[in-house]
Amino acid sequence: MITSVHENLNRVAQLYDDEAKAYDGDYSDALTLGGDNLFRGHFQRIVNKLRQRNDGLLSIIDIGCGTGIIPGGVNYQVQPFLDTDDPSICYRGFDISRGMLSEARKKKSRLDLLQADMHSIPFPDNTFDLGVSGYGPFSYSLEPEIVVKEFARVIRPEGKLFIMPYTARLGSGIATGFSTAHMDGIPKMYYTEKLIKNILETGNFQNIEAVGINFFGHFIQQAVNTFAFKVNPKYVARQIRSFIDLTGQLTTNSLLQGKIDSLLSEWRRQRLMLTSQSPYDGPGFTYLQRESQLAKLLCIDPGLARHMIITADLRK
Ligand SMILES: C[S@@+](CC[C@H](N)C(=O)[O-])C[C@H]1O[C@@H](n2cnc3c(N)ncnc32)[C@H](O)[C@@H]1O
Numbered sequence: 001m002i003t004s005v006h007e008n009l010n011r012v013a014q015l016y017d018d019e020a021k022a023y024d025g026d027y028s029d030a031l032t033l034g035g036d037n038l039f040r041g042h043f044q045r046i047v048n049k050l051r052q053r054n055d056g057l058l059s060i061i062d063i064g065c066g067t068g069i070i071p072g073g074v075n076y077q078v079q080p081f082l083d084t085d086d087p088s089i090c091y092r093g094f095d096i097s098r099g100m101l102s103e104a105r106k107k108k109s110r111l112d113l114l115q116a117d118m119h120s121i122p123f124p125d126n127t128f129d130l131g132v133s134g135y136g137p138f139s140y141s142l143e144p145e146i147v148v149k150e151f152a153r154v155i156r157p158e159g160k161l162f163i164m165p166y167t168a169r170l171g172s173g174i175a176t177g178f179s180t181a182h183m184d185g186i187p188k189m190y191y192t193e194k195l196i197k198n199i200l201e202t203g204n205f206q207n208i209e210a211v212g213i214n215f216f217g218h219f220i221q222q223a224v225n226t227f228a229f230k231v232n233p234k235y236v237a238r239q240i241r242s243f244i245d246l247t248g249q250l251t252t253n254s255l256l257q258g259k260i261d262s263l264l265s266e267w268r269r270q271r272l273m274l275t276s277q278s279p280y281d282g283p284g285f286t287y288l289q290r291e292s293q294l295a296k297l298l299c300i301d302p303g304l305a306r307h308m309i310i311t312a313d314l315r316k
Contacts, residue, residue: 005142008186009117012140013096015184016066020099023067024075026178034285035213035307036069036078038292039134039164042211042309043070043081046160050129056088061128061154063118063163064137065093068104071111084111092123095137119143121150131155132162135307136181139166139188148203152314161205161312165191167212168303179306192303196310205312212305214288215295237298 019026051058060082062070071084071091084091094116095101101113116122118137131151141147151161170181171190181188193210200208229236295305302308 008140008142009096011184011186013098015180015186016095016097017099019180019183020067020097020103023100023103023180024069026180028075028077031214031288033074033078034288036074037285038211038213038288039309040081042311043132043162046130046162046311047082050160051088054129057090058088058130059090059128060092060130060132061121061123062091062093063121063131063133063151064140065095065104065113066097066100066135066137068093068107068111068113069134070132072104072107080108084108092128094118094122118150119146121154123154125153126156127154129156129159130162131159133164135164136166138163139181139190140186141189142187144189144199145203148199148205152204155314157314157316159314161200161310161314163310164307165189165196165310167305167308168192168301169306190303191308193301193308195303196308200310200312204315206315208310208312210302211309212292212295212300212302212307213309214306215291215300215304233298237300240298241300241304 016023047058047060062068065071067074069078070081071093073080082089082091091112093104093111093113095104095113096115096117098115101115104111104113114122118133119141131154138144138147155161166181166188168190170179171188181190196210197208226236228239292305295302
């Protein structure tokens with residue numbers, strides 16, 4: 001078992017070494033940039049809260065920092081999420097892939113980055129106010145309890161965690177567009193809200209909140225516009241949930257498959273229309289924001305979105 005976990009880590013590093021140069025370009029469509037914007041909003045709120053509490057100071061660890069989106073932005077299209085030149089901010093980042101780290105250094109040469117594995121984070125106990133891990137690194141762990149233990153060790157009591165594991169929907173491969181989650185055949189964990197909450201609670205985190213980014217927007221919207229929704233939103237929510245559950249399991253029933261395919265192609269058409277419009281701060285963002293609010297209203301598991309944002313506090 002130990003060997004296979006190590007082999008897996010090597011394969012992940014190799015995958016991202018190979019992908020590093022193309023990575024930012026692969027994630028520059030309107031919906032991703034809109035998603036980045038939602039990510040930024042949630043991240044900013046946490047950073048502001050922590051800095052208020054700590055007289056403006058912040059120490060942050062970026063776990064699986066990749067090409068350095070947080071300190072360096074995306075491909076000159078998205079501004080950095082954090083001003084790491086600000087002396088009151090102590091930013092450290094690490095990743096298992098040298099290739100990804102070297103792309104991050106190209107964006108910003110003076111970053112404090114190192115190659116390391118999140119199962120054994122190379123920092124002392126109680127070092128950081130905030131642990132952040134954007135777009136998927138946590139899902140690459142086949143021993144998530146060990147990683148959560150590491151998070152809890154290096155984050156200070158009452159510090160915060162912000163992670164974005166891959167979702168159950170990404171795992172199902174339904175209408176997700178390009179994703180490095182699908183590139184490789186490397187085993188991963190795809191999370192529902194319940195699963196990630198269980199793991200974090202067991203690992204001494206509390207106040208765990210999950211927000212989904214990018215559901216089946218068009219489908220949700222259609223359902224919400226129905227009379228049934230006005231009369232009984234919970235019923236509509238159940239219908240939507242069972243539809244999405246089905247799409248996750250579908251393999252053989254061709255009648256059902258046909259029906260779902262046509263819904264999905266309509267959804268994709270909507271999505272194409274969106275991508276031809278202004279990408280950043282534009283419709284991609286407002287669309288995702290609206291969709292995210294609707295999903296919350298309908299109590300749809302954020303694990304059925306394309307990405308999930310999880311925030312949590314470390315207990316005292
Ligand atoms: C989809 S990328 C996300 C990168 C970046 N956080 C972002 O928001 O764009 C996943 C990253 O997780 C890293 N990763 C996967 N397993 C890791 C591990 N065990 N330790 C450290 N980094 C890991 C990969 O090398 C890759 O850079």
